[in-house]
Amino acid sequence: MYVTVKLSKYFILFMFFIMLFTILYIGIYYRGGDNSILQNAFLSSGAKFVNSEVYVWSDIDEQNKSKEKLLNLADQLEIDLGIVKDYTYTRQSVTKHPMDKTEIKGVCADGKSVNITAQQSRDSWQKSNVSINVINRMATHDINDTVNIIKERFKSFKLKPKVNTCIIGCFDGKLDYEEMNSISENILKDAKAKKIDSIYDNNLISISAYSPYIDNNIEVNGKKINMNIALRYNGYEDKTYIWLGTPVITIEY
Secondary structure (H helix, E strand, O other): OHHHHHHHHHHHHHHHHHHHHHHHHHHHHHOOOHHHHHHHHHHHHOOEEEEEEEEEEEEEOHHHOOHHHHHHHHHHHHHHHOEEOOOOOEEEEEEEOOEEEEEEEEEEOOOOEEEEEEEEEOOOOOOEEEEEEEEEOOOOOOHHHHHHHHHHHHHHOOOOOEEEEEEEEEEEOOOOHHHHHHHHHHHHHHOOOEEEEEEEOOOEEEEEEEOOOOOOOEEEOOEEEOEEEEEEEEOOOOEEEEEEEEOOOOOOO
């Protein structure tokens, strides 16, 4: 009797630690960052990686919209990302009413393509802004690193950056509706996301969803959205492409 009671206590204690570990693991897995969730959801699709895109921007208020400050931010972003000044590098400035614009384009040492744009408005009613677009064709795993580097630089200039990320992949050949639907459902399941809106066509599936584990969200018609999934067949290439973005897909698909 004593031995049975003792074993029961050990069993209860063992189960408690198993439950605690599971809760902690799930918390770490889903709180690893918005883009970690995006990456894990993309991996669950089984698609071949094509490229990833990070787009960060911020409006500049009247107090901070000096041309010098905008150009300084653009210069710092160029340094932070390590743009190589080779034949691919360009820097152009256009002075034209009502907007002064400076655009920097180049490639980093690790192959990422970068486009930095700083626009200063001369009119008080029109906002100045700065944006950066980074395309990586090498791997998905450094999206968080790229986003964090850019966000920290924006914050160092006391700006509030808005972030949009997208991962693009593909499957060989044409997937039928059932296959595309199964892939999108697996992605939603992996991200613990709830479907908000959807479009279904012969060669296209587009889904807007919300995951409580992704902080970056927007509101559309009173509903929160922070994940976009799209699959479309490309007959010219005989490939089915997949786009997975947060909070939305901003590129044409």
